[in-house]
Amino acid sequence: MKKILLAFYGDDFTGSTDALEFITTAGAKSILFIDPPSQETLAKFPNLNAFGVAGKTRALPPEEMEEVLMEAFTAIKSIQPQHIHYKVCSTFDSSQNIGSIGKAIDCGLAVFQNKKIPVIGGTPALGRYCVFGNLFAQMGIGSQGNVYRLDRHPSMSKHPVTPSSESDLRIHLSKQTTQNIGLLDFVQMQQPQNNWADKLTDEKVILIDALYNEQMPRIGAFMEQMASENSPLFSVGGSGVEMALGGYWNKTNILHPKKEWKTLAPSEKLLVVSGSCSPISANQIKYAKQHGFDEIILDALAISKRNCLDETLFEILSEKFETSNKIIVHTGDKKTDNLPSEILGNALGLIAKYAVEQCNIKRVVVAGGDTSSYAARAMQIKAVEMITPVVKGAPLCKAYSDNVMIEGLEVNFKGGQVGSENYFTLFVSE
Structure with missing residues (x-):
């Protein structure tokens, strides 16, 4: 080595x-x-x-x-x-x-x-x-x-x-x-x-x-x-x-910059999960809804209090993917400060894992810095490798996992400050 x-x-x-x-x-x-x-x-x-x-x-x-x-x-x-x-x-x-x-x-x-x-x-x-x-x-x-x-x-x-x-x-x-x-x-x-x-x-x-x-x-x-x-x-x-x-x-020629990358091809289906409180993410969600995305809004406060998800959410997600190819699951307007990132991130990760395993989703976008670490762990991701740039600071990556359904998943993690309003639409077919 x-x-x-x-x-x-x-x-x-x-x-x-x-x-x-x-x-x-x-x-x-x-x-x-x-x-x-x-x-x-x-x-x-x-x-x-x-x-x-x-x-x-x-x-x-x-x-x-x-x-x-x-x-x-x-x-x-x-x-x-x-x-x-x-x-x-x-x-x-x-x-x-x-x-x-x-x-x-x-x-x-x-x-x-x-x-x-x-x-x-x-x-x-x-x-x-x-x-x-x-x-x-x-x-x-x-x-x-x-x-x-x-x-x-x-x-x-x-x-x-x-x-x-x-x-x-x-x-x-x-x-x-x-x-x-x-x-x-x-x-x-x-x-x-x-x-x-x-x-x-x-x-x-x-x-x-x-x-x-x-x-x-x-x-x-x-x-x-x-x-x-x-x-x-x-x-x-x-x-x-x-x-x-x-x-x-x-x-100093110790490394040579990589200039050629795979083209970011649109995905047939896309799931976005967002725990971000940023107004930038809020505008991106608004734009995506205006351009054909369906949404599921989670009650962040209720999830935080119960520390669990309502099982009917998985049924709703499956039903929506029968008629839509692009869905955003997000935590809405969180007016209560300091909701626990671990609980919300874990919930978003479990939703993403279910979508990959049950709804044939091959690409997932995770938005929100504080919640992303917990979401990745709930998705059973062990490691990622960069596939191609998208917007500076948020590349598309390939996931490695012991879960055969997660292995090879295309995943993008973006902070709340990243991207213009059309960000989520970059990843999916019209």
Whole structure:
């Protein structure tokens, strides 16, 4: 087995497929697993350059995160990759109480003991820009939305679980970790790379600005230099990490970018399951309904209270697929805050699994970052591999599973901020 260049641990499933796309597009042979793989599991996928683990820590409190991450990071470290990345949402969704990125930093320091941990603040290809430590985000990914400072973003400032109230990522993260956080800002990055660290002192964590796509390979070179001194190098950030490292490895011919992909062919039947609260997802559902999709609206509050599904839902789903080839199952207008992602995600996953097993569905779209990790597990997915790009950050993938009906399923996981209003119609025949 060749040396693994990069291993990443994603805090949810949609974010993990985002990272998978960036590193696969850079030319790395890559697989995304549900659980940290053993050497024996990796041996089943020869010639891997990179692998990911799709976690669910974005929806966990810090004490549960610590238990999960210490075990996962230790397992990944034993594989001896060159880089290990804790992949977070590109808008750094987190708080002291849920999905704490600071807790992940603390766990990474304990396991990898790096002298310094780089945190890549932006992902320009997704419309996420970090300037002087402040994060700005476009409204939507793969759309033409306006760019807002994060604490004034129409969607992220109103996130039901982790609303953004601070755009300065140093302040945001300092509420979650006691580590000193330095800044490598946009102006300093205009200097020769050997001078980038001139203003850094004893900070353990280094936030790195990212504004332009053209900057990313230079950031990757800086990270590669840090890895040679701190191998394996533990880093934190959105898929800007994969963009930076992949860009550097392309420039140095370690990897060769993959430019040819299968055409996204429409599917005869499509199921979309959505637990997203995003207004972007709401507009996508509205558009899909206007273009021939049938819908089933779940009572999210009732499911949360009962922690189970009404069995008649499966009958309704089967009946609808007898007359329709495209159906969206979604949780409607969830006006109650903080409904449990595990219960809703598990319900959506069970519905998707039933549709594949009983309704001959070959392609499923799962929308919603917080619920996606639980939905994937309920669908009995063990791993996924990228098939083709769709919209940046949300590729179409092939599923691996011990369930013969799920094995080979085409599946797309998208975060709430991803895609223009016609997103769901891209996947199905008219």
